Amino acid sequence: MKLIKAIVRPNKVDDVREALEKLSISGMTVTEVRGHGKQKGHTAIYRGKEYNVSLLPKMEIEIVVDDTIVDDAVKAIIETARTGEIGDGRVFVLPVDKSFRIRTGEPAV
Amino acid sequence: MHASDSRSSVSPAGALDSARQELIQDTVRGTAGHAAAERYADRVDTLLQRLFFEAPPAAGPVAILALGGYGRRHLTLHSDVDVLVLFERPIGPEDETFLRGFLHPLWDLQLVVGHQVRDLADFAHLETDNPEFLLALLDARRIVGDPTVFTQFLAAFHRPEAHASILGQLQQLIDERHDKFNGTLYQLEPDTKDAPGALRDLLAVRTIARLTDPALLGHGPAEEARLDEAEDFLLRVRAIVHLERKRNQNVLSHELQEKAAQTLGYGGAQPQQRVERMMSDYFRHARIVSRSLEWVLKTAPIPVGVNLVQASDGIRFVDTQRAAREPHTWINAFQAAINHDTAVADDALALIQQHVDRFAAEDFFPSKGDLDALLTFLKPRPGLYARLSEMHDRGLLGRIFPEFHLIFSRVVRDFYHKYTVDEHTLLTIRNLERLATPSTPSRNRFGGLLAELVAPELLVLSLIFHDVGKWRDEDHSVESVRMARQMFERLDLPLESRAIVEFLIQHHLKMSLVAFRRDTEDPDIVKHFAELVGIEERLKMLCLLTMVDIEAVSLETLTPWREELLWRLYVDTYNHLTLSYGDERIRHDQSNMAELLAGRPPDVPETEIRRFLEGLPCRYLQLFDREAIYQHVQLSRDIQPDAVHAAVVRKGATWELTVVTLDKPYLFSNICGVLSSFGMDILRGHAMTNPNGLVLDIFQCTDNDRYLELNKDGRERLLDVLEAAVSGRVDVAARLHAREHSILHSNKVRRFAPVIHSDNHSSQRYTILDIIASNAIGLLHRISRVISRHGCDVDLVLISTEGEKAIDVFHITAGGAKLSDAAQAALTADLQHMLEGHDEVDQGDRPAQ
Numbered sequence: 001m002k003l004i005k006a007i008v009r010p011n012k013v014d015d016v017r018e019a020l021e022k023l024s025i026s027g028m029t030v031t032e033v034r035g036h037g038k039q040k041g042h043t044a045i046y047r048g049k050e051y052n053v054s055l056l057p058k059m060e061i062e063i064v065v066d067d068t069i070v071d072d073a074v075k076a077i078i079e080t081a082r083t084g085e086i087g088d089g090r091v092f093v094l095p096v097d098k099s100f101r102i103r104t105g106e107p108a109v
Numbered sequence: 110m111h112a113s114d115s116r117s118s119v120s121p122a123g124a125l126d127s128a129r130q131e132l133i134q135d136t137v138r139g140t141a142g143h144a145a146a147e148r149y150a151d152r153v154d155t156l157l158q159r160l161f162f163e164a165p166p167a168a169g170p171v172a173i174l175a176l177g178g179y180g181r182r183h184l185t186l187h188s189d190v191d192v193l194v195l196f197e198r199p200i201g202p203e204d205e206t207f208l209r210g211f212l213h214p215l216w217d218l219q220l221v222v223g224h225q226v227r228d229l230a231d232f233a234h235l236e237t238d239n240p241e242f243l244l245a246l247l248d249a250r251r252i253v254g255d256p257t258v259f260t261q262f263l264a265a266f267h268r269p270e271a272h273a274s275i276l277g278q279l280q281q282l283i284d285e286r287h288d289k290f291n292g293t294l295y296q297l298e299p300d301t302k303d304a305p306g307a308l309r310d311l312l313a314v315r316t317i318a319r320l321t322d323p324a325l326l327g328h329g330p331a332e333e334a335r336l337d338e339a340e341d342f343l344l345r346v347r348a349i350v351h352l353e354r355k356r357n358q359n360v361l362s363h364e365l366q367e368k369a370a371q372t373l374g375y376g377g378a379q380p381q382q383r384v385e386r387m388m389s390d391y392f393r394h395a396r397i398v399s400r401s402l403e404w405v406l407k408t409a410p411i412p413v414g415v416n417l418v419q420a421s422d423g424i425r426f427v428d429t430q431r432a433a434r435e436p437h438t439w440i441n442a443f444q445a446a447i448n449h450d451t452a453v454a455d456d457a458l459a460l461i462q463q464h465v466d467r468f469a470a471e472d473f474f475p476s477k478g479d480l481d482a483l484l485t486f487l488k489p490r491p492g493l494y495a496r497l498s499e500m501h502d503r504g505l506l507g508r509i510f511p512e513f514h515l516i517f518s519r520v521v522r523d524f525y526h527k528y529t530v531d532e533h534t535l536l537t538i539r540n541l542e543r544l545a546t547p548s549t550p551s552r553n554r555f556g557g558l559l560a561e562l563v564a565p566e567l568l569v570l571s572l573i574f575h576d577v578g579k580w581r582d583e584d585h586s587v588e589s590v591r592m593a594r595q596m597f598e599r600l601d602l603p604l605e606s607r608a609i610v611e612f613l614i615q616h617h618l619k620m621s622l623v624a625f626r627r628d629t630e631d632p633d634i635v636k637h638f639a640e641l642v643g644i645e646e647r648l649k650m651l652c653l654l655t656m657v658d659i660e661a662v663s664l665e666t667l668t669p670w671r672e673e674l675l676w677r678l679y680v681d682t683y684n685h686l687t688l689s690y691g692d693e694r695i696r697h698d699q700s701n702m703a704e705l706l707a708g709r710p711p712d713v714p715e716t717e718i719r720r721f722l723e724g725l726p727c728r729y730l731q732l733f734d735r736e737a738i739y740q741h742v743q744l745s746r747d748i749q750p751d752a753v754h755a756a757v758v759r760k761g762a763t764w765e766l767t768v769v770t771l772d773k774p775y776l777f778s779n780i781c782g783v784l785s786s787f788g789m790d791i792l793r794g795h796a797m798t799n800p801n802g803l804v805l806d807i808f809q810c811t812d813n814d815r816y817l818e819l820n821k822d823g824r825e826r827l828l829d830v831l832e833a834a835v836s837g838r839v840d841v842a843a844r845l846h847a848r849e850h851s852i853l854h855s856n857k858v859r860r861f862a863p864v865i866h867s868d869n870h871s872s873q874r875y876t877i878l879d880i881i882a883s884n885a886i887g888l889l890h891r892i893s894r895v896i897s898r899h900g901c902d903v904d905l906v907l908i909s910t911e912g913e914k915a916i917d918v919f920h921i922t923a924g925g926a927k928l929s930d931a932a933q934a935a936l937t938a939d940l941q942h943m944l945e946g947h948d949e950v951d952q953g954d955r956p957a958q
Contacts, residue, residue: 010674011628032670046680047916048866048879057674083628 001096002070006061007033007089008081013059019076023069029062058089064096121156125218128152132186133352139373141185141348142341150175150182153190157215158253164210168203171196172254173211174262176225180248181312185348187357190215191223191245197258199228221357229258232265240278247275247316272320272412280406283313294395297388301347302359306395306402308343311336314401321409321418322427329408330400339394345373346391361391413445423454432460436468437479440486440509443500447492453499462503470599473509480600483509487566489559491546494539501535512592513573515580527663530579536661537572541653551672555656558649558679561911563793567606568650571613575658589614605734612647613654620655624678625671638678639685643731645909648686652679686728688871688879691905691920693727701730708735713742721745724799726905732795741805744769748803751836757817757824763792763809764817766827770835772802775894777903779834780806782841782890786848787827788814791889796906808908842894845887861914863944867933875904875920876928878937882944884915895943896921899936901928 008016013030020028034057044050065073074091082088099108119127128149135145154175161173176191178184194211196204208226215222225242236242246266251259287305290296294306302308314336318325326333347359349369361369370383375390377383410418416427416438424446426432432439439461446453474480487493500506507514519530526533547556559565574596578588593614597607619641627634642648656675660667695702697719706715721742722729733741744754744767754769766789768780777796784791789810796806817823833839863882871877880892893903896919905920923932 009628011626014626032668034670034673044677044680045684045866045868045879048864048881057670085630087630 001064001099002067003094003096004061004063004065004070004073004077005092005094006077006081007035007058007091008061008077009083009087009089010057010059012081012083012089013061015080016061016077019080020063020073023072023076025063025065025069025073027063031060031062033058033060056087064099121159121214122218124152124156124159125220128156129186132348136186136345136348136352137372139345139349142345143183143337145348146184146344147182149186150179150184153179153184153220154252156218157192160211160214161253163214165203165206167196167207168201169196169198170255170258171204171207172256172258172262173252174249174259175252176223176249177245178248180245180250182250183308183344185344186351187221187355188351189221189223189357192225192252193246193249194224194226195254195258195262196226196228197255197261199230200226229261229265232262235271235274237274237278240275240282243271243275244279244282244316247319269412269414269417276317276320276409276411279313279316283310283402283406294399295392298360298362299391299395300360301343301350304395306392306397306399307359308340308347310402311340311343311398314398314405317405317409320412322420325405325409329404331397335397336401339397342390342394349373413449414441417442417445419445419449419451420454423452423457424449425454425457426460429456429460432457433464436464436472437475439505440473440479440482443496444482444486446496447486447490450492452495458499458503461505465504465508468508470509470511474600477601480602483600484566484570487569489538489541489545489565489569491542493542493569494535497538498535501531510573510577510596512577512596516577519579521579525662528661530576533661534573534576537575537654537657538569540657540660541569541572544653544657551669554676555653557911558653561909562649562653563646564606564609567609568613568654571610571617571650571654572657574610575614575617575654586615586618608734609647609650613650616641616651617654617658620651620675620678621659624655624674629674629678629681635678635681635685639682639689642682642686644728645683645686645907648679648682652676684871687907687918688868688877690726690728691875692873695722695725695727695730697723699727705730705735705738710739713739717746718742721799721803724801725797725805729797741767741769745803745805751832753828753832753835755828755831757827759817760809762811764789764812766806766808766810768804768806768808768831770804772798772804772902773835774902775897776804776835777806777906778890778893778897779841780831781808781893782845782887783827783831783834783839784808784810785887785890786830786841786844787816788812788848788886789816790884790886791908792910794906794908796903796908798902798904806906841890845890848886863941865937865940865944867928867937869927869930869933872920874927875922876933878919878921878940880915880917880919880940880944882915884910884913888915889917891943892917892940893919895939896936899923899932899939901936 006016010032017028020026061077063073070093074093077091100106101108131152132141132145132149135141135148157173172195174180174193174195175182176193178188179191184190194208200208212222212224249259249262249266286303286309290300290304292305294304296304300307314329315326326336331339346361346369349372350359350361350365351357353365353368366384366387367380370380370387373387375383375386377386408421410420410425412427413419413424416431416435418425418427424442426442442453442457442461474483486496497506500509501513501517507517513531513534516530516534521530528536541559544552544556544559547553562568571593574589574593576585576589577592578585578590581588590611593610594607596602597610602610620638623629623634623638629635639648642651652675656667656672659671659675702719702722706718709715709718718738722738730738740756744756746754748754748769748771750771750773752770756767758765766784770776781791789808790813791808791810794806794808796804798804812818817827820826830839830844834841861881861883863880866879868877868879878896882888882892889908893906896903901921901923902925903919903921907918909916921928928936
C-alpha cells in the first residue's frame with residue numbers, strides 16, 4: 001500500500017476527484033493548506049499599499065491505494081491538476097507499513 | 110369663562126387684597142395647605158382673566174397660561190406668579206399694546222410676576238439651555254385666551270424627545286440641588302422647598318411618573334395619599350414661613366420653628382417639645398418623599414419615541430391599545446431597542462404576537478416614512494440579529510415579509526448546512542453586524558468594506574431574501590429573485606435599490622464559486638467576474654454577502670483559508686474595476702445598448718445617444734440608470750468651449766452635482782476647487798472624458814455649511830461661479846484660500862500618512878495614481894492642481910471616502926501617452942510633498958486662469 005499526497009490548486013480538486021473515481025479510487029482526505037515552493041507568492045496592491053501574498057492557498061489530497069494502481073493514480077492526478085504554470089503543485093508517494101480500522105481494531109487491507 | 114364673568118365692581122387691587130387676606134387667615138390657622146393654595150390660585154386666575162379682557166385686544170389669537178407652581182395651583186403668599194403670554198403668530202405692534210395693557214396693572218398690584226412672552230413657533234425647537242423653564246411648562250394651565258393656541262402648544266411641546274430631554278435635565282437639577290444640602294434630608298433648619306425630601310423633590314416624583322408611567326405612583330414605597338399628606342404638611346409650613354418672613358423665603362429656621370409649631374397646633378408644655386414634635390413630623394414626611402424619589406428614579410422608564418419607553422426590562426409601549434391599532438409603529442420599538450442597547454420587553458412582544466395576525470404586509474408600511482424607518486432599522490449594527498430574531502419568533506418578520514414566512518423552520522437536507530433555512534438567514538445578519546466591530550485583524554478588512562457601503566441596509570434586505578426561494582425544491586436563486594420582486598412592489602422600493610438587491614440575490618453563490626473553484630490567478634477569470642459585478646459598490650456587497658453566508662452554514666465552514674481566497678478575489682476584482690476600466694470603452698455596436706436606445710425619450714435621438722456614449726468607459730453603463738444617462742445626453746447638447754452645463758439635485762443627505770463641459774487644462778482642479786469653496790465636501794464621484802474632449806463629472810457631496818439648503822439662489826450662484834471658474838474669470842485658488850485657512854478648519858489633524866502609488870502596468874492607456882490621504886477641504890483641488898502643473902491630463906477619476914480617509918484613483922496621461930518613469934517620480938514626489946502639508950503651488954507658477 002502507498003499513501004499518495006498531492007498538493008494541488010484549489011480549483012483542481014473536483015477534477016482530480018473525478019479522475020480518481022474513474023479509477024475506482026474513493027475515500028480521500030482533502031485538507032486546506034498554505035505554503036510555497038518555487039512559486040514565491042506574489043505582491044498584490046490594494047489602494048496603493050502592497051499586500052503581501054507569501055503563502056498561497058493550496059489543497060492537499062491524501063489517498064491510500066494498492067501498489068498496483070499507484071502509477072495510474074499519480075498519472076491521473078498529474079494530468080488533471082496540470083495547467084503548465086508555476087504553482088501547479090506536487091505529488092508525493094509514501095510507503096504504508098500498516099493500517100488499522102479504529103472501530104474494530106482490525107488490520108485493514 | 111366669558112368676559113362678563115370676570116368683571117366685578119371691586120377694583121383689581123381690592124380683589125387681590127381680599128384673596129391675600131383669605132390666605133393669611135388660613136395660614137394663621139395652620140390650614141394653608143392644598144385647598145387654601147388652590148383657592149388663592151383661583152382668585153389670582155380671576156384677576157388675570159379680568160385684566161386680560163380689560164386690556165386692548167391683541168391682533169391675533171393669544172392665550173395666558175399659568176406655569177410652574179401657579180400652574181399646579183400651589184400658590185402661596187409670596188410665590189412668583191409665573192405666566193406665559195402665548196401668541197399664535199409672531200408678535201406685532203398691536204400685540205405689544207395688549208401686553209402693556211395686561212402686564213402693567215399686574216406690576217402696579219405689586220405682584221411678583223414672572224412672565225414669558227412667546228409665539229407658537231418658539232416651541233418648534235426645545236430650549237434645552239433653560240431646564241427650569243421647560244419644567245415649568247410641564248405644568249402649563251390655560252387661564253384665559255384662545256383655547257386652540259393652548260391646544261397647539263400642547264401638541265408642539267409634549268413630544269417624546271422633549272420629555273426625554275426634560276427628564277435628563279431634571280435628574281441633573283436634582284443632583285445639583287441635593288449637593289447644596291450635602292445630600293441629606295436631615296437638616297435642622299430645612300428649606301421647605303429645595304431641601305432633599307421637600308416640595309421640589311415631591312414635584313420631581315410626580316413629574317417623572319407623569320412623563321413615564323403614571324401607574325408608578327401606585328407601586329412605590331408610599332401610596333399617593335401619603336404623598337398628598339406630605340405635600341399638604343409642607344405647604345402649610347411654607348405658608349407660615351412666607352407670612353412671617355414677608356417674602357418668598359422657604360427656610361424653616363430655628364427662630365421660626367416655635368411659631369410654626371404653635372400655629373400648626375403641636376402639643377407640649379414647652380416650646381421645645383412642640384418644635385421637636387413638629388420637626389419629627391417634618392422628617393417623617395421628608396423621608397417618605399425622599400424614598401419615593403429614589404424609587405422612581407430607579408424604576409421609571411425613559412421616553413424613547415412616540416408611545417415608547419425604555420424600562421428595566423426593555424422597550425415597552427406606553428399606550429398598549431394605541432400600539433395594537435398601529436402596526437406601522439412596531440418597527441420603532443425594535444429600532445429603539447437597538448438604539449438603546451436593550452431588548453423589546455416581553456409585554457410588548459406579547460402584544461405584537463397577539464395582534465400580528467390581524468394585519469397584512471401592507472399595513473406595516475402605509476407611508477414612505479414607514480419604508481424609510483424599515484430601511485434605517487435594517488442598517489447592520491450590533492443588536493440587529495437579536496431584534497430580527499425577536500420579530501421572527503413573534504411572527505412579525507414573516508408578516509412584514511410573507512416570503513420569509515415560507516422558510517419558517519424550513520429544513521433542506523443537503524448535509525452541508527447545519528441550521529434551518531430561516532436561522533441560517535438570520536445568522537448571516539449576525540455575522541454581518543459583527544463586522545461593525547471586527548474581532549480579528551483579518552476581519553478588519555471586511556469590516557472596512559462594510560463601513561464604506563453607501564446603503565448597507567440593502568445588503569441586509571438581500572440577505573433576508575437570498576434563500577427564501579428554498580421553500581421550493583428548485584433553483585432557489587431564481588425563485589428568491591421572483592419573491593423579492595413581490596416585496597419591491599409592496600414596498601415601492603426605488604428602482605436603483607431594486608437593481609442592487611436583485612443582483613445580490615441572483616448572484617449570491619457566484620463569488621464563492623469563482624473564489625474556491627476557479628483559477629483566480631487567471632486574469633480572464635477575474636475579468637469576467639469583474640464584468641459581472643461592474644462597479645465597486647456591488648463587489649463590496651457581494652463579497653460581504655458571500656463571507657457571511659458561508660460563515661452561517663456552520664461554525665467550521667468559513668476557514669481562514671477560504672477567507673483569504675475570498676479576499677484575494679475581492680482585491681483582484683477591485684483592482685480590475687478601478688485600474689483597468691479605462692481600457693474598456695463603449696462601442697457603438699455594443700449589444701447592451703439596445704435597451705437603452707429603445708427606452709429613450711422622444712426628444713433624444715438615437716444618434717445623439719450613440720455620439721455621447723462612444724469612447725466613454727464601459728462601466729459608465731453600469732454606474733448609471735437609463736434616466737440618468739438620458740439626462741447626461743441632454744446636458745451635453747450644444748456644449749461650447751468654456752460653457753458649463755450642470756445640474757444640482759438633492760439625494761437624501763447628500764447633493765449630486767453633474768457637470769458637462771469640454772476639457773481644458775486645470776479643469777478638474779477648478780471644478781473641485783469651486784465645490785470646496787462653497788463648503789461642499791466631495792464624498793464620491795466619477796470623472797470621465799471621451800476622445801472628443803467631452804467631460805462628464807458627477808460628484809456626491811455633503812453640504813456641511815447647509816449653503817444650498819439655506820440660500821434659495823444657492824444653486825444658481827454655485828453654477829455661475831463654476832462657469833466663471835471654467836472660463837478663467839475666477840481665481841479658484843484665491844477663493845479657496847480663505848476657507849482652507851479659516852479658523853474652523855485649522856485644527857483638523859491629518860490622521861493618516863498619505864499613500865501614493867503610481868502604476869504604469871494595469872492600464873494599456875493610462876498611468877494610474879492611487880492616492881489615499883486624510884480627507885480635507887480642497888484636497889481634490891490641490892491634488893489635481895499638482896497633476897495639471899506637471900502638464901498631465903486628468904482623463905478619468907474615481908473618488909471615494911471611507912470615514913476620514915479619501916481614496917482617489919486618477920487615470921492620467923501626458924501628451925496623450927503614459928508618463929515616463931522620471932515623470933512619474935517627479936509627480937509623486939510633488940504630490941507627497943503637498944499631501945504632507947507643504948504649499949503645493951508656487952504663487953509665481955499660478956496660471957492666468
